[in-house]
Amino acid sequence: MKGKIILTALLAGGCYMAQAQDQKAKPEDTEVYTPVPPEVKPGKKCGDAPSDAIILFNGSNLDQWVMADDRNTPAKWNVSKGVLTVNKQVGNIETKKSFNNYQLHIEWRVPANITGTGQGRGNSGVFLASIGKGDAGYELQVLDSYNNKTYTNGQAASIYKQYVPLANPTNKPGEWQAYDVIWTAPVFGNDGKLVSPARVTVLFNGVLVQNNVELKGPTQYIGAPGYREAHGPSPIKLQAHGDKSEPLSFRNIWVREL
Incomplete structure (x- = not known):
């Protein structure tokens, strides 16, 4: 008691x-009164670049891009009427500048008369960090996924062969699609060992489809992914896929470093 x-x-x-x-x-x-966030003027409408963005494609030239397999060569894709169209004969292109963490906006469109099925229908990719020639890097899949059956970790907005998107908000062929991406780059120690993995959030046409997922490593077409080689800030790469369908196009590409 x-x-x-x-x-x-x-x-x-x-x-x-x-x-x-x-x-x-x-x-x-x-x-608290510090730090004071910098003032950023938003775009006039949704999808427009804010005042602190780096414009990667403004509709008129490819000054910010080079060929991925030969960075001394200017990008050789086709620019016409404000639109950038894939040139499958010359290969992938990537940004001149390398990035660490960032916010990316990119719009893409497959032709209204697109043909093919599965992975052979409007295939491309946005490599959020290009870490070598060819298709080396971390790929956000681009594909016509409007009534087009394929493996789900390879459809539009998948983290290719790693994460299935949470939803499929793909517009019809001939209509523009938009990706908004938050990329957190992997961190490696001085000994080359992984300290923290890459993470990514993706909105596809305004719909959350990848929610801060932790990447298992760079994209691996065959076999399990893994972090096998340390790297620092990297270019953003666009893929010229070898499928036989009509080439797709891009526009309004901008990035904000975080």
Whole structure:
């Protein structure tokens, strides 16, 4: 009985002290004034680049791009009427600049008369970090997934061969699609070992389809992915896939470094 009385007294005393501290606390105790976020002017409409964005494709030239397999060669895809169209004969292109963490906006469209099925229908990819020639890197899949059956970890907005998208909001062929991406690059230690894996969030036509997923490594077409080689900031790469369907196009590409 004595022990219960002591416990009750301690609890009561603790509550009294907490109440007393709350009474002494002021609202300004939890207010901060630094750091001050930089002012950024948003785009005039949804999808337009904000004032601090780096414009990667403005509809008129490929000044920000080079050939992925020969970075000394300017990008040789086709630009016409504000649209960038894949040239499958010359290969992938990638940005001149390398990026670490970023926000990316990119719009793409497969032709209204697209042919083919499965992976052979409007196939391309946005490599969120290009870490070598060919298709080396971390791929966000681009594909016509409107009434087009294929393996689900290879459809539009999949993290190719790793993560199935949470939804399929693909528009019809001939209509523009939009990806908004938050990319967190992997971190490696001085010994080359992985400290923290890459993470990515993707909105596809305004719908959340990848929710801060943790990547298992760079894209691997055959076999399991894994972090086998350390790397730093990397270019963003667009794929010229070898399927036989009509080439797709891109527009309004911008990035914000985070």
